[in-house]
Amino acid sequence: MDINVDVKEIPGKNGVRVVDLNGEIDVYTSPRVKETIGELIDQGHYDLIINLENVRYIDSTGLGVLIGGLKRVREHSGTVSLVCTNPQIKKIFDITGLVKIFGIYDSEASASAAL
Amino acid sequence: MDINVDVKEIPGKNGVRVVDLNGEIDVYTSPRVKETIGELIDQGHYDLIINLENVRYIDSTGLGVLIGGLKRVREHSGTVSLVCTNPQIKKIFDITGLVKIFGIYDSEASASAAL
Amino acid sequence: MISAKNDPTHNVIELRLPSQAEWVGVARLAIAGIASRLDFGIEDIEDLKLAVAEAYTNCIQHAASDGEVRIECAIHPDKLVIAVHDQGKGFNGAEIAPRKLGEPQERGLGVFLIRTLMDDVSYEVDPRRGTRLTMIKHVRPQQPAQ
Amino acid sequence: MISAKNDPTHNVIELRLPSQAEWVGVARLAIAGIASRLDFGIEDIEDLKLAVAEAYTNCIQHAASDGEVRIECAIHPDKLVIAVHDQGKGFNGAEIAPRKLGEPQERGLGVFLIRTLMDDVSYEVDPRRGTRLTMIKHVRPQQPAQ
Ligand SMILES: Nc1ncnc2c1ncn2[C@@H]1O[C@H](COP(=O)(O)OP(=O)(O)O)[C@@H](O)[C@H]1O
Ligand SMILES: Nc1ncnc2c1ncn2[C@@H]1O[C@H](COP(=O)(O)OP(=O)(O)O)[C@@H](O)[C@H]1O
Numbered sequence: 001m002d003i004n005v006d007v008k009e010i011p012g013k014n015g016v017r018v019v020d021l022n023g024e025i026d027v028y029t030s031p032r033v034k035e036t037i038g039e040l041i042d043q044g045h046y047d048l049i050i051n052l053e054n055v056r057y058i059d060s061t062g063l064g065v066l067i068g069g070l071k072r073v074r075e076h077s078g079t080v081s082l083v084c085t086n087p088q089i090k091k092i093f094d095i096t097g098l099v100k101i102f103g104i105y106d107s108e109a110s111a112s113a114a115l
Numbered sequence: 116m117d118i119n120v121d122v123k124e125i126p127g128k129n130g131v132r133v134v135d136l137n138g139e140i141d142v143y144t145s146p147r148v149k150e151t152i153g154e155l156i157d158q159g160h161y162d163l164i165i166n167l168e169n170v171r172y173i174d175s176t177g178l179g180v181l182i183g184g185l186k187r188v189r190e191h192s193g194t195v196s197l198v199c200t201n202p203q204i205k206k207i208f209d210i211t212g213l214v215k216i217f218g219i220y221d222s223e224a225s226a227s228a229a230l
Numbered sequence: 231m232i233s234a235k236n237d238p239t240h241n242v243i244e245l246r247l248p249s250q251a252e253w254v255g256v257a258r259l260a261i262a263g264i265a266s267r268l269d270f271g272i273e274d275i276e277d278l279k280l281a282v283a284e285a286y287t288n289c290i291q292h293a294a295s296d297g298e299v300r301i302e303c304a305i306h307p308d309k310l311v312i313a314v315h316d317q318g319k320g321f322n323g324a325e326i327a328p329r330k331l332g333e334p335q336e337r338g339l340g341v342f343l344i345r346t347l348m349d350d351v352s353y354e355v356d357p358r359r360g361t362r363l364t365m366i367k368h369v370r371p372q373q374p375a376q
Numbered sequence: 377m378i379s380a381k382n383d384p385t386h387n388v389i390e391l392r393l394p395s396q397a398e399w400v401g402v403a404r405l406a407i408a409g410i411a412s413r414l415d416f417g418i419e420d421i422e423d424l425k426l427a428v429a430e431a432y433t434n435c436i437q438h439a440a441s442d443g444e445v446r447i448e449c450a451i452h453p454d455k456l457v458i459a460v461h462d463q464g465k466g467f468n469g470a471e472i473a474p475r476k477l478g479e480p481q482e483r484g485l486g487v488f489l490i491r492t493l494m495d496d497v498s499y500e501v502d503p504r505r506g507t508r509l510t511m512i513k514h515v516r517p518q519q520p521a522q
Binding site: 247 | 402405
């Protein structure tokens with residue numbers, strides 16, 4: 001019922017940041033995700049990879065945080081790429097149509113290669 | 116919240132039966148365990164190994180089923196050996212004093228060797 | 231109101247929780263447990279967890295930041311009927327703008343998800359006594375894992 | 377009765393469940409979720425699950441095979457106070473024989489476990505209105521895993 005948030009750099013990809021999430025993203029935990037993404041954008045990181053591979057659950061407040069982040073980086077021609085392999089989470093991005101606005105990848109490597 | 120009950124034989128140990136339990140033993144699932152143990156005793160199997168390695172939870176109704184089985188096989192000079200590695204389950208056998216009446220083993224092999 | 235006393239043919243489980251974000255996870259666990267006792271498949275259980283959590287979240291975010299949320303699960307052999315009540319000010323439905331798929335809209339996802347994931351959804355709003363959302367999910371033969 | 381309205385310093389979560397064996401697992405899941413939001417360690421969470429399940433099981437086996445069991449959790453920063461009520465006939469305490477450790481006794485394990493695993497346990501029995509078991513567990517600094 002909790003979330004762990006880690007931030008990593010990618011060797012050779014200057015400025016790109018990976019937000020590694022582990023746990024469940026809901027109305028209780030999403031403020032922590034929002035804060036981390038907000039800080040990275042404040043610091044001038046406009047290309048973000050959000051790794052959801054270890055996220056077992058996401059609700060609309062979590063989706064809202066990702067969309068809010070995307071809107072902010074777009075003002076700087078940035079991108080938000082998602083790494084997502086869990087079928088239930090993929091389904092949520094499908095039915096909400098968010099697959100069309102996020103780049104969704106099967107691994108951090110492929111998300112990073114696409115940048 | 117459910118239980119899986121399997122019965123196995125042990126090569127070279129005639130008459131011994133292993134009851135392999137997987138899941139949670141509580142007031143809802145313990146009747147199934149009781150039924151299996153009862154059938155084995157009815158068939159004349161008086162040396163039973165109950166494998167609790169994959170049991171995540173046991174309550175007093177589950178303990179009651181094991182004690183009831185022990186009482187019945189003792190009438191035939193039989194034994195009930197338990198295989199138990201989960202510290203939380205071990206603790207329950209400790210605080211109830213049941214460690215003193217059951218043989219408790221770390222593996223099926225050592226329970227079987229002791230017979 | 232559905233109640234075990236009025237209708238002995240089905241069971242009712244009720245949860246009363248504070249209208250606070252930290253307890254939504256408890257509701258999800260309870261719903262998952264209830265759904266797994268029926269014959270719901272894994273995917274349907276995830277749908278139920280999300281729909282109930284979205285409903286509870288709306289009570290917390292839009293109805294009242296204190297008070298109580300009541301989640302009532304009426305358990306039938308072939309369906310789960312879940313009612314989520316709050317003691318908030320209600321709303322008139324105009325707030326629920328239709329979602330434009332493919333646009334980055336942050337709002338309106340909760341009700342959209344509830345309607346998509348559940349078989350039947352209805353709101354009863356009483357500005358003095360709060361909002362009651364009733365949603366139904368039918369037990370379906372389990373699909374093989376994809 | 378403890379209630380969030382009378383005492384705003386703590387939260388209350390209430391579960392109302394049928395007095396039937398199949399729902400005890402749902403109570404365990406909910407208690408585990410509540411306890412993990414406090415600072416209980418893994419071992420204490422297992423203790424709480426077992427104590428609540430034993431109390432609920434006694435309602436099912438000794439109080440009433442239908443009707444409702446109410447589990448009320450009062451959440452304090454430093455402790456969890458859990459009351460389990462049934463609508464059964466009650467009992468007078470003489471039924472609870474002291475356990476003789478090391479003897480193969482099948483009965484009397486439930487109350488023994490509750491008393492051993494919880495910090496404070498008390499029964500209020502009313503033959504007309506049922507039994508209310510109140511149990512308290514304090515949050516302790518977490519011990520390192522053994
Ligand atoms: N329980 C409720 N009480 C009051 N208003 C509600 C409730 N549930 C939903 N609403 C209204 O419906 C709108 C849409 O909700 P939702 O789709 O979850 O999106 P969001 O919460 O992001 O606005 C909310 O903004 C709110 O105005
Ligand atoms: N909620 C209850 N209603 C009525 N009697 C109860 C209740 N809880 C406990 N008892 C009584 O206390 C006795 C001891 O309970 P317990 O230690 O759980 O062992 P067991 O259930 O195996 O008898 C029960 O046999 C019953 O007589």
